[in-house]
Amino acid sequence: MNKAYLIHEYGGPEVLKWEDVEVGDPGPGEVRIRHKAVGLNFIDVYHRTGLYPLPALPAVPGMEGAGVVEAVGKDVTEFKPGDRVAYAHPPGAYSETRLIPEAKLVHLPGELSFEQGAAMMLKGMTARYLLYGCFNAMAGDVVLVHAAAGGVGQIVVQWAKDKGTNVIATVGSAEKAALATELGADHVINYQTEDFEVRVKEITGGKGVDAVYDGVGQATFMKSLDCLRPMGTMVSFGNASGPVEPFNIGLLATKGSLFLTRPSLMTYTATRDGLLAHARDLFEVVARGAVKISVGRTYPLVDAPQAHRDLVARKTTGSTILIP
Template sequence: MPKAIRIHENGGPEVLKYEEVEVGSPGEGQVLIRQTAIGLNFIDIYYRTGLYPAPGGLPFIPGGEAAGVVEAVGPNVSGFEPGDRVAHAAGTGSYAEKRLIAADRLVKLPQNISDQQAAGMMLKGMTAEYLLLRTFKVKPGDTVLYHAAAGGVGLILGQWAKHLGATVIGTASSAEKIELAKAHGFDHVINYRDTDFVAAVREITGGKMCDVVYDSVGKDTYLGSLDCLRPMGMFVTFGQSSGAIPPFNTGLLAQKGSLFMTRPTLFTYIAKREDLEKSAAALFDVVGRGIVKININQTYALKDAGKAQADLESRRTTGTTVLLP
């Protein structure tokens, strides 16, 4: 039987159990995939701890993105056949050697994208796509602030935002991460561990502040993020690596300059098949043309997913991390 990582109870990395699982054959509209590489994402930690409830309850297989090869297709599947190289960004179910998935959620991989690149970029790269092109349409001359610039989404978004003509400001917690972010599109990177990032943004922008702030750090940064915006700027809160943002009075948005605020998730932005196809195509285009480089900075065996999550959680990883079945 194929192996997978399964979670029977919420908790720390130790609840990730490597075990044999029954996969079965594909049902109506489904495809069976042999997975060759699996992406690691911070959202996997939210599902593990229970911050986000797993869609089908416990036990469940975590994992939000992967690449592989189609082994079998179920009834009423068109467009895919055994042998196709494919990738996906689904909520859970990817920490597995084999999995079933709705064909509607799959995209075919172009020749010039490797399995490991695809596994490490589908969720993170389509997130960068919708944040930069749809949640707020970044245009030449805009100033963008992104926290945790050396992270998985960060290194992709930095390169893409630079290509769109923005001035890209980032934050990161160490000198090494700052250098890495600067090599991936960020014009300025502030060490937010030892520097007041609001004051630094004010100095960099000559007091104009930012058109948009993308904040996935949450609790530790959200108030400062609001102060980094120009009047009527856009605050995009899309994650909580440091903890959830506490409830606050929306009057704060008025006081700080009639700000806009949104709390988006990728799954809304790719819910329609046509949006998934467009988002993946835009990502394959910028990666294929070398505008966005996807470097795999860490790999772990699938059975060591607990160690991989512990490293991500304790800020020891940079960029993209891939688990290998």
């Protein structure tokens, strides 16, 4: 019998219940995989609390994982038993074994570990659409990256620098500031001791940045708009501090004819070609060492509730993974 965490109702970490779940054989177009590692992400917290409701309850949360194909269903052509695979959607990763549509899987290159695969798929492909899809950061551009020591932030900083972009990073501690500098950020702002809006204006000579990549949400959103140059781009892709409050869209005009987007990875990788392009580009920058995937902490899968508590309390740095 397969073990998995199920959510029967929305709430705190205590609503995660470790239970027996029958998985069964894969149906047409499905693959059954045995997880070797599972990624932990803020979207898992949003699913648990109901901020982003799951399609139906009870449900198994968890967006990304890596493992080995155990069996394939009818009409599956790209995978076979024994293949190493990884994915970043749909939910269901907090389990020892699961079924998943073939179209959502990618082959995990042999030079990458299962731990790297589980730590990089959702965060790394998010970084890819941020830097190429939402605002195509180019050499000479200046971007502001919030939570630069987090799982997505670390990848965005490194990848942006690989593209020749100037990076201003924000972090919440001296330790994280040192890490952001090590990753290549040109300027690092500790928002616990400095006003990031004031510092951004100082760094840019009052001009503002070309784009803001903001996964923090409520605590940083409005001030981030004031960090942008005229016709700059605000990319709000997460709510780590809580959801952004409704606001008058006219503010985008008064603050400089700004562009605002609220993207999701699921949209950018909705097609098979889109998914494969994101994974290919991610694997390429990691394989040549331009982006290093940091696994900050590892928990047994059975300790997922504690991992959630630590993530929300900002006790984690980089990517966190759960081991079945």
